[in-house]
Amino acid sequence: MTTEDRDSLKLWTIAQLAEAASQDRRTIFRRIADGTIRIVKLGGSTRIPDAEARRYLAGEQAKVVAPTTSKLRRTS
Numbered sequence: 001m002t003t004e005d006r007d008s009l010k011l012w013t014i015a016q017l018a019e020a021a022s023q024d025r026r027t028i029f030r031r032i033a034d035g036t037i038r039i040v041k042l043g044g045s046t047r048i049p050d051a052e053a054r055r056y057l058a059g060e061q062a063k064v065v066a067p068t069t070s071k072l073r074r075t076s
Contacts, residue, residue: 011047021057
């Protein structure tokens with residue numbers, strides 16, 4: 001496995017990306033919700049692939065913007 005392959009497997013946490021972008025965690029969550037940042041879910045954890053984090057830090061827009069859907073239940 002090359003160094004480039006290994007780097008592409010790196011996953012960032014919400015807190016790591018927020019710190020690197022000098023933004024609040026809530027801002028990162030909003031960008032995830034509006035489809036600006038793509039994520040992967042691992043069990044109960046939310047992670048951002050390295051390429052996606054670097055793209056966001058560079059200020060580039062996502063190629064495919066698909067808002068995430070919430071699975072909230074309406075309670076009476």
